[in-house]
Amino acid sequence: GKSRGFGFVNFEKPEDAAKAVEAMNGKEIEGKALYAGRAQKKNERMQQLRSDYEARRKEMDSKYQGVNLYVKNLDDNVDDDMLRKAFEEYGQITSAKVMRDQKGDSR
DSSP states (O other), X not given: OOOOSOOOOOOSSHHHHHHHHHHHTTOEETTEEOOXXXXXXXXXXXXXXXXXXXXXXXXXXXXXXXXXXXXXXXXXXXXXXXXXXXXXXXXXXXXXXXXXXXXXXXO
């Protein structure tokens, strides 16, 4: 049948498996970089993914903490471009948005 793109290799000794992971993880075979790591049960893998996600989220939160500004008391005629121009002298802006209600008026 057609390869599903993954497989398993079982070793007698854990130290041999560890050596194989060290040598083969990231190695290219047929133009593709392999991933080699300890096989995990589904719930163990899900728990690992969840904790990795939480760690990345916390890292991003701390990295970007303080970069988003809340600006209030804007005049109704201030638009996104005006807001951006008012703040751009202080550094690179990734986005500037004036929040509007359903009628298009500034909230």
